[in-house]
Every structure is written in structure tokens, then in C-alpha cells.
Amino acid sequence: MSVGLGLPIGDPASLLTWARRADAVPFRSIALLDRLAYGNPEPLITLAALAGATSRVRLQTEVLLAPLHRTALLAKQAATLDLLSDARFTLGIGLGGRADDYTAAGVDQRTRGRRLDGQMSRLRSVWAGEPYGEDVGPVGPAPARAGGPEVLFGGFVPAVVRRVARWGDGFLGAALPAPRMDGLFREVEAAWDAAGRSGRPRLVAQVNVALGPESVLDEARREVRAYYGDFGYTDHVVKGLLTTAGGIRDAVAAFRAVGADEVMLYCWATDPDQVDRIADAVL
Template identity: 65%
Template sequence: MNVGIGLPIGDPALLLDWARRADAGPFSTLGLLDRLVFDNPEPLVALAVLAGATSRVRVQTEVLLAPLRDTALLAKQAATLDRMTGGRLVLGLGIGGREDDHRVAGVDLRTRGRRLDGQLAVLRRVWAGEPYGDGAGPIGPAPARTGGPEVLFGGFKPVALERVARWGDGFLAAAAPSRAGGLFDTVRTFWKEYGREGEPRIVAQVNVALGSPAVVEDARARMRAYYAFTGTADRMVAGMLTTPGEIRDAIAAFADLGADEVMLYCYGLDPAQVDRLADVL
């Protein structure tokens, strides 16, 4: 079972410390959220900096809101980062649900799912080295991984889970083990229906905070602010794991469900949490 760290978004200047600690520890991946109308770092830019400061861990968008971005430019950015990191990029993609993010990007919120499907067709074509189309030739550089970086999709609805089988390499599950098992099974069923070989890669996510009461409260306050738009922030914050036992139990539960990796997502800013989480493992 691989275990990664989801990075806090509250202070980009701290992320190099987080990344170096994780790279020196037992962690497999660094993940970073995406929003546009929020005080968070742009994930592709931030992860490029962190990749340059590390040598081993993968860097993962979790999830990048692809419909907010120009497709050709996204293809080039992702391929560049994948190539320059030797294939360490994992591109987690989703559609988002914030109206303000879509408004400032000039994208219709109601068509974001269809837009993402269209983008995936273009991304796969570009990463395969084929001409972009409409009189435009190929867009380089070629990614390190044949066919492009690993693509994971987040989501809960059937159309999002089916997208994993149609376009992706795996699934990002931001759900507790009690709910995640059904999502995993649905993804695997779609995978077989589409005739895909092997198994989809399954990456679970759980929110954690480990440290003093001040560290835990900082994490809760920041998570509550991030999800305030949903109207369910308090319920989501209540699910944050704050003890070594809770974290170990969650990792074990996801392992029993067949997850390949668990991302321990942190909202609190204290980088010493990386070392505490390493001790838990």
C-alpha cells in the first residue's frame, strides 16, 4: 500500500518544506488541490517547483479542474512536466462545482462534463504525437510516459465513474471506506464493460491533522473555509482523522477494499505533520 501526502494550500511558501520532508520519508506522492477563485497556489506551477526540489515522489493534481483551462495549453503543460520529471506526474482531473470559478474562466458550468470529455479526446491525441487538427500540427514535447501522464478521475456520479474506463487510468476516491467500496466496485465494473485490460488504479483520500490541539484546529478552520460553499462543511470537517489509530485504521480499511494508494490530505500548515505521519506508518 502506497501512502501519499495531500499538501495544504494556505501558504505556498511552506510547500517546499513539506515536499522535501515527504521525499525523504516513506511517502509516494504529493497531491495538490485546484481552485481558481480562492487563495490557493496554481497546482501545475506549484507542483513543477516541488518536483524540482524532490527526486523521488510523484506529483499529483487532486483534482485539476480541466474545463477551466485551454485544452492545447494544458496538453503542453502536462507533457512538459511529465517529461521533465521523468514520468513523475499524475494528472488527477475533475469538473468542479463552483459557479464563480467557471464564471471567471468564461466556461458554462452546465456543460463542464461534456467539455471535459472533449478535452480528453484532444489530450490523448496530442500526447500520442498526432496533429492537433484544424490545420495545426503536433504539439510537443512528448511526455515521458507513452500516451501521456497517468490520468485519474475524481467524482461520485455514474458518469464520472464511467469516465475512468473511457479515458483514464484510475480513480480518485474522496470518500470514507464505508462509501468508497461501492464506488470502487462501480469503477471496476465499468472497466470490464469497456474491455480494459488489467485493473484501474484506485487512489483513496482521507483528511487528516496530526499534532497539538492548535494544529488540529488550524486544519479544521481551513478545511471549513475551503468547503463553505457546499453547505456541508461542518459534516466534512467532522470526518477529519486526528489520531494515529484513526489514520492506521483508515489505511487498513482502504487496503482491505483493494486501494493501491491512500492520500493523507492535510489542511493545517504545520510541516512537522509530515514527520508525525511518517511515524504513524
């Protein structure tokens, strides 16, 4: 099982440092979240910059809110990033639940699931080199990975499990303890087999972490609280932040035990020294 890092969004200028340091130790992936009506850096543009600053580590959206994006442009951006990174790009996809993101994008939030299903059909056809429409030719460039970049779907509802089986390469589960993730992983595997897919889905878990002096932990808690806002589960997420080396190691071991292929340790405080602290703790 491999371990990746979710990168903090509080200081975009520090992300090159984070990426270079993660590239120098055995983390498999680095990832960025996606929001529109928020102060985070745009993930595809940022990951393109990080691709140029690294040579080994994979680059991942965790997760991109695909319905907010124009489909043809998203297909082109993802293929370009996959090409420029030498097939190191993983497109993590989700729907999100913030009404202000959809309002800012001019997209009806109520149709987001149907919109995503339509987008996936188009994305797969574009990456296969097919014409975009009756009067539109192919949208290039061709991605480095045949058929397009690796696609993971994130979420908790049955529709996500079905999307993994139909369109995806794997599943990304966040903010759930290992026993509950175990059930979701098994549902994904069962749906995959029922769909007649060969091989097996990639199974990824995410947990929020901060490691360092109290100032780092306090910053992480503030960032998590600001991001989740007034939702009823914000306190639960803040309390679930793992802040000790032992706690992080135990979580990684628990997810390994339920069959995770990778655990993404999502960092919220901006201190890049966390890269080495976390590496020392778990790698």
C-alpha cells in the same frame, strides 16, 4: 498499498519544505488541489517547482478542474511536467462544483461534463503526437510516459466511472468512508472490464487529516471550513477530519481492505512537522 500526502494550501512558501520532507520518507505521492477563485497556489506551476526539489516522490493534481483550462495549453503543461519530473506526474482530473470558478474562467458550468469529454479526446491525441487540428501541427513536447501522464478521474457520479473506463488509468475517491468507497471501486472495476480494458484501474482514496498539537488541529479545521464555505456538508467534512494517529491508521487499514492501491492523506494545517508525525503513524 501505498500512502501519499495532500499538501496544505495555506502557506505556499512552505510547500518546498513539505515536498523535500515527503521525498525523504516512503510516501508515494504528494498532491495539490485546484481552484481558480480562491487563494490556493496554481497546481501545475507549483508541482513543477516541487519536481525540481524532489527526486523520488510522485506529483499529483487532486484534482485539476480541467474544464477551466484551455485544452492545448493543458496538454502542453501536463506533458512538460511529466517530462521534467521523469514520468512522476499524475494528472488527477475533476469538474468541481463552484460557480465562481467557472465565472472567473469564462466557461459555462452547465457544459462542463461535455467539455471534459471533448478535452480528453484531444489530450490523448496530443500526447500520442498527433496533429492538433487540420491546420495545426502537433503540440509538444512528448511526455516522458508513452501516451501521456497517468490520469485519474475524481468524483462520485456514474459519468466519472464511465470516464475512467474510457479515458483514464484509475479512479480517485474523496471524503467517503471505506464501505461506501468499496462500492465505487467495484463499479469502476466492472466498467473497466466491460470496456475491454486490459489490466486493472488504479484505485485511490482520499481522507482529510491533521496530526499534532491543538493549534495544528484548530488551523486545519479553520482551513477546511474556509475552503468548503457555506455548503450544507461543511460541518460533516470538518467533523470527519482525522486528528489522531490511531484514527488515521484505522482509515488506511480500512481502505486497504477494500482494495485501494493508495490512500492520500490530505493535510490542511501548514506545519511541515506533520510529514514525520504521519509517517511515524502509518508507514
